[in-house]
Amino acid sequence: MSVLEIHGLHVTVETEQGTKEILKGVDLVIREGEIHAIMGPNGSGKSTLAYTIAGHPKYTVTKGTITLDGEDVLAMTVDARARAGLFLAMQYPVEIPGVTNTNFLRTAKTAISGEAPAIRTWVKDIRETMTKLRMDSSFAERNVNEGFSGGEKKRNEILQLELLKPKFAVLDETDSGLDVDALKIVSEGVNRAAENTGLGVLLITHYTRILRYIKPDFVHVFVAGRVAEEGGRELADRLEEEGYDRFLTEANVG
Amino acid sequence: MTAASTSTALPTAEQHGIKEHSDGRFGFVPVQTRSARFRSTNVEDFPAVTGREAVWKHTPVDRVGSLISGELDGSAYAYDATPADGITVAWVGRDDARIGVAGAPEERASANAWSAFERALVISVTGEEAKEFTLTRSALGTGARGAHTIIEAAPFSQATVILQNSGSAQLTENIEIILGESANLTVVSVQEWNDDALHLANHFASVGRDARFKHVAVSLGGSVVRINPSTHLVGSGADTEMLGVYFADAGQHLEQQVYVFHDGPHGRSRVTYKGALQGEGARTVWIGDVLIGPDAVGTDSYEQNRNLVLTDGTRADSVPNLEIETGDILGAGHASATGRFDDEQLFYLQSRGITEDEARRLVVRGFLSEIVQQIGAPTLQERLQLAIEAELSAVPRAGE
Numbered sequence: 001m002s003v004l005e006i007h008g009l010h011v012t013v014e015t016e017q018g019t020k021e022i023l024k025g026v027d028l029v030i031r032e033g034e035i036h037a038i039m040g041p042n043g044s045g046k047s048t049l050a051y052t053i054a055g056h057p058k059y060t061v062t063k064g065t066i067t068l069d070g071e072d073v074l075a076m077t078v079d080a081r082a083r084a085g086l087f088l089a090m091q092y093p094v095e096i097p098g099v100t101n102t103n104f105l106r107t108a109k110t111a112i113s114g115e116a117p118a119i120r121t122w123v124k125d126i127r128e129t130m131t132k133l134r135m136d137s138s139f140a141e142r143n144v145n146e147g148f149s150g151g152e153k154k155r156n157e158i159l160q161l162e163l164l165k166p167k168f169a170v171l172d173e174t175d176s177g178l179d180v181d182a183l184k185i186v187s188e189g190v191n192r193a194a195e196n197t198g199l200g201v202l203l204i205t206h207y208t209r210i211l212r213y214i215k216p217d218f219v220h221v222f223v224a225g226r227v228a229e230e231g232g233r234e235l236a237d238r239l240e241e242e243g244y245d246r247f248l249t250e251a252n253v254g
Numbered sequence: 255m256t257a258a259s260t261s262t263a264l265p266t267a268e269q270h271g272i273k274e275h276s277d278g279r280f281g282f283v284p285v286q287t288r289s290a291r292f293r294s295t296n297v298e299d300f301p302a303v304t305g306r307e308a309v310w311k312h313t314p315v316d317r318v319g320s321l322i323s324g325e326l327d328g329s330a331y332a333y334d335a336t337p338a339d340g341i342t343v344a345w346v347g348r349d350d351a352r353i354g355v356a357g358a359p360e361e362r363a364s365a366n367a368w369s370a371f372e373r374a375l376v377i378s379v380t381g382e383e384a385k386e387f388t389l390t391r392s393a394l395g396t397g398a399r400g401a402h403t404i405i406e407a408a409p410f411s412q413a414t415v416i417l418q419n420s421g422s423a424q425l426t427e428n429i430e431i432i433l434g435e436s437a438n439l440t441v442v443s444v445q446e447w448n449d450d451a452l453h454l455a456n457h458f459a460s461v462g463r464d465a466r467f468k469h470v471a472v473s474l475g476g477s478v479v480r481i482n483p484s485t486h487l488v489g490s491g492a493d494t495e496m497l498g499v500y501f502a503d504a505g506q507h508l509e510q511q512v513y514v515f516h517d518g519p520h521g522r523s524r525v526t527y528k529g530a531l532q533g534e535g536a537r538t539v540w541i542g543d544v545l546i547g548p549d550a551v552g553t554d555s556y557e558q559n560r561n562l563v564l565t566d567g568t569r570a571d572s573v574p575n576l577e578i579e580t581g582d583i584l585g586a587g588h589a590s591a592t593g594r595f596d597d598e599q600l601f602y603l604q605s606r607g608i609t610e611d612e613a614r615r616l617v618v619r620g621f622l623s624e625i626v627q628q629i630g631a632p633t634l635q636e637r638l639q640l641a642i643e644a645e646l647s648a649v650p651r652a653g654e
Contacts, residue, residue, distance in 0.1 A: 054605050057597070082607035094602040097562065097593055098621030107616055108606035143620075160606065 002032040002069055002085070002167045004053075004200060009064035011045075011052050022048040024225035025064070028202075030168060035194065035201040037211060037236060040222030041244040046204045047091065049222075050172040053202075054088040055081050068168070083112050085167030089157040089174050096144035101156070102126070104144045105163060112164055129162045132192070134185055151182040158189035161199075168200040169193070175210035187213030208240040223247040288545040288577060289515055293358040297369040300362035309361045312539040312571050314507055317478050321426040321454050322363045326400035328370035334390040340381030341413060343389065345373040352376065352404050356430035357458025357484065364456040364482075367426040370400030377415060379407040379439065386631055388416040394423040396450075401427040405441060409434035409462070414631050416442045420475070423451045431459035433467050435489065440468040440630055446641065447476035454480045463489025463518070470629050471527075473500040473508045474641055480539075484513035487521040487550075496525045498540075499625040499638075501645045502568070504533030511541040514557070516550035525557035528625050530618050531568035532645070540590075541573045546583060554584040561592040562621050564614070611647070618646055 011023035022045045030036050040046050052059045053066060055078040066073040068084055076084060096104065105126060110116045117125075126140060133155045145153050154174055161169055171190065175183055191214060193199045203214060211233070219235040220227045221244075228247050229235065294300065303322050305315040315322065330345050346352075353374055359365035377389065405415055411434070433439050445453060453476055461467045471481045485494045500508045514523045529538045540559040561570040574588035595617050603613035619642065626638050 054601075056601055077610075078601060078604035079607050079609050082605055088605050090602070090605075094598045096599055096603065096617060098618070098624070099616055100620070103616070103620065104603075104606075107608055107612065108603075111607035111609065111612070164606065 002200065004030045004086075004168045005065070005067045006053075007065050009049075009052070009066065010062045011048055012060050012062055013048070013058060014060075021062070022059075022225055023052065026226055028220065028227070030200045030202060032167065032200050033194065033198045034218065035203060035214060035216045036218045036220060037216035038202060038204045038220050038222055039206070039208070039236065039239060041248060042206065044222040045225040046206075046222050047172055050088055050170045050202070050204055053081075053086060053170055054078065079111065082164075082166070087161055087164060087166035087169040089154075089161060089169060089171045091173040091176060093145050093153040093157055095146045095148075097146060099144050100141050101144050102140045105160065108160070108164060125163060129159055133159055133189055135159065150177040151179065154178060154182065154186055155189075158186050158193075162189055162193050165193070165197050166199065168202065170202045170204065172204050173206065174203075175205055175207065183210060184213055190214055208236050211236045221247060287579075288513060288543045288575070289547070291360045293360050294365055295354065295358055295368045297362060297365040300365050303362050307361070309511070312541075313480060313509060314478060317507070318363065318452050318454060318480075320398040320424055321452060322366060324366075324398050326366060326370035326398050326426065328367075328372045328400045330373050330375075331391070331399070331401070332393050333375075334392070336388050338385045338387040338413075340379060340383065340385055340411070341387045341415075342378045344376050344378075346376050347373060350374060350376070350404075352406060352432065353402070353430070356432050356460040356486070357428075357456075359428065359456065361456075363426045363454045364428055367400035367402065367428050371402040374402040374404055376404045376406065379405070379411045379413040379415065379437075382410050382412055384412050384414075386414045386416070388418055390418040390420070391423075392419075392421040394421060394425055396422050396424060398424040399426075401425060403427065403429040405429065405431045405439070407431075407433045407437035407439040407465075410436045412438040414440040414442065416444065416631060416634060418444050418446070419453070420446045420448070421451075422448045423453055425452070426454040427456075429455065429457045431457060431467070431469075433459065433461045433465040435462045435464060437462065437465045439466070440470070442470040442472065442629060442631065442634065443481060444634070444638070445471075445473040445476055445479045445481070447479065449475065449477060451476040452478050454478075455482065457481070457483040459483070459485040459494070461485060461487050461489065461492040461494060464491045465489065466493045466495075468495040468630070469497070470625075471498040471500075471510055472638060473498075473510070474645060476506065476508075478507045478509075480507075480509040480511070482511040482513070484515065485523070486515045486517060487523065488518050490518045491520045492518055493522045494524070495628070496523070497625050497628055498527035498529075499622050500527070500529040500538055501622070501642060502529065502531045502536040502538045503645060505535045507537045507539075509539035511539075511543070512557070513543040514545070514555065516544070516546040516553045516555060519550055520552040521550060522554045523556070526625060527558075528560045528562075528622055529570065530562045530564055530622060531570055532564040534565075534567035536565075536568040538569075539571045541575070542588065543575045543577075544586065544588070545577045546579060546586060548579045551580055551582040552584055553580075553586065555586045556588070558589040560590075560621070562618065563592060563594040564618070615643060615646055618642065
């Protein structure tokens with residue numbers, strides 16, 4: 001049974017005003033098949049956590065550990081983390097000129113499984129998954145994310161999630177900028193991946209809206225770079241009613 | 255953009271800058287129309303180059319002084335050629351009637367070559383079957399040299415002619431390309447010179463009625479390489495595809511000034527150049543001029559340039575120009591974009607399991623292969639793909 005463990009994680013980032021500590025001791029344990037929602041106000045460090053797990057060079061880990069089934073994730077390059085089974089669905093997916101989606105997906109799949117996918121089943125997999133995500137087949141031959149709308153980019157992220165079949169996926173504000181139809185389509189994709197592959201999910205969101213479609217097993221409230229409160233699904237409901245005000249007050253006092 | 259003379263909404267000769275300046279002292283009127291540039295085959299007719307001239311302002315003229323104003327060796331040189339049915343190669347004298355048919359120099363280095371060459375190399379294409387021919391120049395030496403080449407495609411003939419350039423060279427040259435009626439000719443000029451090579455080339459193509467001309471400039475190696483192809487669509491229904499691909503690494507200057515002159519009616523032109531830049535001081539220039547003359551009704555024209563910047567410390571200039579002298583055309587457009595392959599793209603690809611090296615190869619190969627795939631010479635295409643990959647791995651990346 002796979003497990004992603006984060007212990008005592010401190011992360012800094014370089015800013016014009018000097019080094020700034022964003023994460024101040026994060027502890028999280030995510031097991032295979034579990035869905036964890038990380039909620040919190042803007043600037044609480046949610047996205048920093050996502051990018052630190054994926055290994056973005058902008059963030060420096062000063063203390064703490066991240067392990068995947070006991071393996072030291074922090075010692076791995078970005079691509080090695082992906083090959084080990086981690087996936088980050090980005091809030092703002094990047095456009096890659098000159099590379100078609102098809103070519104990109106095949107290259108990534110080959111890199112992750114260590115061998116080229118069998119052509120016939122692979123093409124069929126892509127086509128079927130795109131249909132489920134209501135993506136027009138023309139997206140296969142278009143350059144990665146180039147000229148895609150916000151919603152199309154998010155669906156393209158979930159397409160990759162479904163095809164690359166990671167052990168753990170971090171979804172960084174995948175719900176932002178989606179209308180309700182797109183939100184449902186994207187949520188269905190995540191739920192399919194969770195059912196089919198026993199995916200563990202770290203769902204980062206500002207709003208509770210997506211939690212109507214993706215049911216979390218655990219909810220963690222992030223404030224000022226650490227987990228301020230943890231609970232089950234009912235915590236999300238309370239946040240929907242109350243917002244983050246009581247945490248902000250505590251943080252200010254603290 | 256120059257206006258049709260009938261429209262009152264467009265600039266008139268009285269407007270500032272079009273006539274001689276009112277102080278009158280300098281007697282200087284800038285050339286307004288691309289086809290009206292001064293031409294001469296005699297180098298003495300061109301003043302010394304300062305580097306401020308429109309045609310030289312992007313070029314490191316101090317590095318190519320020997321070609322602009324130095325004495326040139328205009329003698330015949332050694333070449334390799336693979337024999338092909340319907341293609342002959344011969345040296346001819348300066349009095350050959352074909353010399354000067356397709357064009358004349360518009361700048362000093364071109365005229366320097368024209369004044370200096372002793373004999374011209376003529377590649378003649380006949381026969382309606384498709385064929386491929388490669389002329390390899392790999393032993394031009396390190397002395398400054400001027401050369402003249404004529405590629406002549408007989409009416410209804412068909413061929414792909416590849417000029418493969420490698421080794422050391424200091425070369426300024428003119429290549430005249432003459433397409434008879436309904437000829438179908440592809441000319442590919444591949445620059446894979448040594449790092450110290452200097453190469454200034456002007457290609458002048460004259461395309462006859464219903465003829466199809468594909469021109470491809472591939473510049474990968476050399477210190478300063480400037481390929482200026484101009485295509486004159488003379489006959490009705492003439493068609494040209496002008497393609498270019500270049501990869502500049504540290505300290506390299508790769509330039510191309512492309513010109514299409516739609517003179518006859520119902521012509522079609524497509525100009526597509528793509529380049530990548532990598533390493534400190536890598537420099538590329540693309541200038542694309544399209545002139546649609548008053549008789550070129552029914553013209554369909556589009557030109558574009560795309561550059562991919564791979565590291566810091568590079569510079570890509572891209573200047574599309576379009577002049578239209580008739581309103582009765584199907585279409586004319588231009589586009590230019592220079593983008594960078596940045597750390598976020600690298601992170602994105604790596605976060606999907608793709609290694610850093612593979613990520614770079616994927617992006618650059620995808621970007622440049624669009625042009626390479628259109629050459630139409632499979633063996634050359636395959637070799638160029640490998641050459642581009644070698645360029646990628648040859649140079650240290652940013653931050654290393």
